[in-house]
Amino acid sequence: MTSTSELAGGLIVVDDLTVNYGGGAPVLIDVDLTIEPGDLVGIVGPSGSGKSTLLKAMLGTVAPVSGSVRRAPGLAVGLVPQVETIDWNFPVTVAECVGMARARGLRMPWMSRSERTEIGDVLDRLGMHGLGGRHIRELSGGQQQRVFLARALFTNAQVIFLDEPTSGLDVRTRHDVLHLLDDLNADGLTIVLTTHDLNGIAAHLPTVVCLNRSVIGAGRPDEVLVPDVLERTYGSPMEVLEHGGMRVVVDSPIDGNVTPMRRIAGGRGGASA
Amino acid sequence: MSWDELLRPFEFEFFRNGIYVATIAGALCGVVGCYVVLRNMSYIGHGLSHSIFGGYAVAGLAGVNLFLGAGIWGVVTALAVGGIVRRRPIGSDAAIGVVTTASFALGLALVQLYGSPGRNADALLFGNVLGVTTSDVWLIVGVALATAAIVFFFYRQLLFTTFDSQVAAATGVRTAWIDALLMVVLSATVLATMNVMGVTLIAATLVVPAVVARMLTDSFGKMLALSGVIGAVSGFVGMNASYHLDVASGPTIVLTSACFFIVAYVFGGRFRRRAGTVAHAH
Numbered sequence: 001m002t003s004t005s006e007l008a009g010g011l012i013v014v015d016d017l018t019v020n021y022g023g024g025a026p027v028l029i030d031v032d033l034t035i036e037p038g039d040l041v042g043i044v045g046p047s048g049s050g051k052s053t054l055l056k057a058m059l060g061t062v063a064p065v066s067g068s069v070r071r072a073p074g075l076a077v078g079l080v081p082q083v084e085t086i087d088w089n090f091p092v093t094v095a096e097c098v099g100m101a102r103a104r105g106l107r108m109p110w111m112s113r114s115e116r117t118e119i120g121d122v123l124d125r126l127g128m129h130g131l132g133g134r135h136i137r138e139l140s141g142g143q144q145q146r147v148f149l150a151r152a153l154f155t156n157a158q159v160i161f162l163d164e165p166t167s168g169l170d171v172r173t174r175h176d177v178l179h180l181l182d183d184l185n186a187d188g189l190t191i192v193l194t195t196h197d198l199n200g201i202a203a204h205l206p207t208v209v210c211l212n213r214s215v216i217g218a219g220r221p222d223e224v225l226v227p228d229v230l231e232r233t234y235g236s237p238m239e240v241l242e243h244g245g246m247r248v249v250v251d252s253p254i255d256g257n258v259t260p261m262r263r264i265a266g267g268r269g270g271a272s273a
Numbered sequence: 274m275s276w277d278e279l280l281r282p283f284e285f286e287f288f289r290n291g292i293y294v295a296t297i298a299g300a301l302c303g304v305v306g307c308y309v310v311l312r313n314m315s316y317i318g319h320g321l322s323h324s325i326f327g328g329y330a331v332a333g334l335a336g337v338n339l340f341l342g343a344g345i346w347g348v349v350t351a352l353a354v355g356g357i358v359r360r361r362p363i364g365s366d367a368a369i370g371v372v373t374t375a376s377f378a379l380g381l382a383l384v385q386l387y388g389s390p391g392r393n394a395d396a397l398l399f400g401n402v403l404g405v406t407t408s409d410v411w412l413i414v415g416v417a418l419a420t421a422a423i424v425f426f427f428y429r430q431l432l433f434t435t436f437d438s439q440v441a442a443a444t445g446v447r448t449a450w451i452d453a454l455l456m457v458v459l460s461a462t463v464l465a466t467m468n469v470m471g472v473t474l475i476a477a478t479l480v481v482p483a484v485v486a487r488m489l490t491d492s493f494g495k496m497l498a499l500s501g502v503i504g505a506v507s508g509f510v511g512m513n514a515s516y517h518l519d520v521a522s523g524p525t526i527v528l529t530s531a532c533f534f535i536v537a538y539v540f541g542g543r544f545r546r547r548a549g550t551v552a553h554a555h
Contacts, residue, residue, distance in 0.1 A: 059443040079443040090311060090436050091487055091496050100433040103446050109428035109494070135491035155444055 010034040011075055011159055011190060012058050016067035019053055027053045029213050030067070035159065035192060040185040042202045043194045045211035046234050051194040054211065055079075055161050058192070078152025080162040083144055088137045094147050095119055095132035101151045122150045126180065142173035146180070153184075160184075162193040166201055174200055198225065198249040225249055282516040290405045291469065294413050295508035295526060298466040299478060301417045303504025304424060305462045306483035307497050308455055311435050314365050317354065319476035320373030321463045324350040326472050327380030334383055340412075344464050350376055351456035359449070409468050416465040420458050424497070431455065432493055469508075474523040481530040482507060488537040503533050 014033040020026045028050045035041065035058070043051050056062040057069050059077060071077075078101070092100070098119050099111050111119065123132060126146045131139065136147055145165060152160045165181070166174040178201060185191050195201040202208050203221045210216040210224050210233040217229035225247055230238040241248045282288040302318075309317055325347040332342020350372055357368040424431065433441040434451045442448045463475055470478055486500035511526030518525065 056443075061439070061443050077444065079440045081437065081440050085439070087436070091491050091493050092432075092436060093492050096432070096493055097436075100429050100436065101444065103429035103433045103441065103444075106426045107429055109425060137491075157444075161443075 010036045011072045013070045014054070014058065014067070015070070017054075017057060017064050017069060018066045019050070019057055019062055019064055026065070026213065028057065031211075031215055033209065033215060033218070035190060037158075037190055038185070038188060039207060040181065040191045040205055041193070041207045041209060042205040043192065043209045043211055044196070044198060044202045044233070045216075047196075049212045049233070051211055052163055055163055055192070055194060059161060075159065076155060076157045078155050078157030078160045080145070080148045080152050080160065080165060082163045083141075083148075083168060086136075086144075086148075088144075090136075092136055093132065094123070094128070094134050094136060094139070094150075097136055097147055098122065098132075098151045098154050101155045119150075119154060122153050125153075126150050140173070141169050142176055145169065145173075145177055149180070153189075157189075159190040159192065162191065164195060165193055166195065166197055171200070178204060198230075203247055203249070221247065278517075279513070282513070287405065288512075288516060290407060290410050291522065292509060292512045293410050294405050294469050295512040295522060296505050297413045297417050297508075298462075298469055299482070299504035299506070299508025299511075299526065299530075300501045301413070301420055301462055301504070302466060302475075302478040303482035303486070303500040303502070304497055305420060305459055306479035306481075306504070307486070307493075307500050308431060308435055309459065309479050310483040310487065312365070314369065315480045316366055316369050316476065317351070317459065318463060318479035320354075320369040321347055321351060321460060322467060322470075322472040322475040323377035323380075324373040325460070325464055325467065327376035327378070327383075330380040330383035330387075334387055340464070344460065346376070347460035347464055348457050351460045352453055355452050355456050359452075405468055409465075413465045416461045420462065423454065423458055427451065427454065436493075470523045470526065474527050477527040477530065478504065478507075481527070481534055485530065485533045485537045488534075503530065507533065 012033075012035040014031055017028055017031040018026050019028040031050075031054060033054075043054060045051050053062060057064060058071075059079060060069065060071070095111070095116075099115065102115065119132065120129075123129060126149060128143060128146055128150065131143065136144060139147065149160070149162075149165075162181075166177055169177065174197070181191055181193070193201075203225060205221065207219065208221050208224050209218045210229050212233045212235070216233045217224040225240060227238055227240055230240070230249060236251070239250050241250060283292070306318070309315060325343045328343035328346025328350075329339055331346060332339050335342065353372050354365065354368045357363055357372070358365045361368075430441070430446050430451050433446055434448045438448050438452075441451075462479075466475055466478065482500045482504035483496070485503050486496045489499055490496050507526055507530035511529040512522055514520070514529065515522040515525040
């Protein structure tokens with residue numbers, strides 16, 4: 001992964017990309033980004049920074065105002081949507097949900113024997129053996145996320161995009177999802193995800209892109225999760241602490257205009273910033 | 274009631290035509306209605322049938338074939354609803370409310386100004402099974418076969434687009450084209466079914482079987498099949514009830530499917546839990 005526009009190679013090359021919706025203010029401005037085979041990239045940034053729009057642009061569902069997004073010819077992509085966007089009352093079983101992904105062209109409604117085997121294999125790989133007949137609502141939070149990952153894998157995607165894959169998940173499930181993505185990446189799958197979770201997700205990824213309409217910084221977490229880049233990304237001072245060999249990003253409300261919070265109102269313990 | 278009495282109406286051609294159309298229309302609306310209900314467009318059937326009434330009036334005034342004119346009008350209306358929802362921040366219910374009622378109002382105004390074109394306006398509004406001709410039977414058979422072929426060959430694309438349009442588009446499904454195809458099928462279904470059901474009751478034949486099927490299963494494939502069967506049975510039973518009770522066919526068909534709804538409401542949860550238990554065991 002690189003954020004320089006000079007590089008022409010890669011699976012997806014975003015070059016000087018500017019996007020807006022309906023002629024309004026630009027959501028993305030002059031974004032340069034290259035996704036290379038085997039990348040595992042996390043895009044971080046505040047709400048409204050253009051993370052999801054950048055994913056859509058790379059998927060080809062949002063047209064640029066200027067600049068370009070070039071994808072390798074024949075590149076198969078998959079998208080795992082935010083779980084909040086899913087209609088959990090829609091009548092689909094796990095197997096139907098995964099199987100619908102192979103929808104292009106004229107196909108039989110039912111799954112062929114080989115497709116059923118493939119779906120079983122994908123579900124096994126994601127630790128969901130025997131759950132094909134269940135309705136999607138009957139799954140746990142982590143399993144629900146995995147169904148849509150399975151659907152993306154069933155398309156034989158070379159690049160999978162995940163929009164906030166850990167939002168709403170508990171700590172343990174979040175770890176499970178992160179390890180799963182790491183395993184899939186180790187098997188050669190290219191993964192691009194957006195996340196709000198700097199400590200739980202972004203700090204553990206090989207590559208992080210800090211986005212706030214433009215790319216503010218891109219590289220290894222120890223290169224970009226630094227106070228200067230984070231402040232320019234989030235527009236607010238942030239500190240990076242070392243804890244047990246790990247980097248921990250914390251909000252830092254200590255600047256000239258803000259009084260540091262010393263104690264939670266009414267609390268006795270004196271939680272301080 | 275003896276078998277002879279039950280079978281007597283089948284001696285009449287008008288009844289046989291009516292029962293063919295009601296049964297096929299029931300199955301057709303049952304299948305198409307699944308997509309309508311799952312897209313939260315339950316009022317599209319109601320709106321489109323009203324809109325097509327406007328199309329009849331315009332086609333009559335323009336001197337073109339009533340069926341063709343009303344059909345084209347219905348397709349344009351449905352595409353306009355889809356286009357507005359896609360391009361403007363307006364929900365499908367509101368878009369249906371604006372476009373189709375405006376079309377209905379235009380139809381009413383034209384009928385008042387220039388008179389009813391061809392068919393009796395009452396028959397269009399409330400259905401007239403006595404007026405079902407052999408050509409109506411062939412029309413519904415044609416629409417049903419075309420719909421079956423479309424649902425068969427585009428099953429996965431229709432399902433993917435209905436369930437998760439954004440992801441479907443991102444992975445290469447031409448969702449705008451699939452949406453337009455569904456709207457054409459829906460318009461043809463409403464047009465071909467109007468003779469039996471009438472403008473005012475057609476929405477129920479689209480919505481009720483699909484809702485009943487949804488209460489009985491958590492699988493899309495099974496919902497589609499169940500809804501088609503419930504629609505067909507409602508059409509067949511309702512048509513017979515219409516003859517024996519001497520009540521218009523539209524109401525008896527809708528009331529039959531409403532009975533299915535009550536049964537599914539009372540027993541559906543238990544049925545689905547048991548089906549789920551079986552599914553989990555595999």
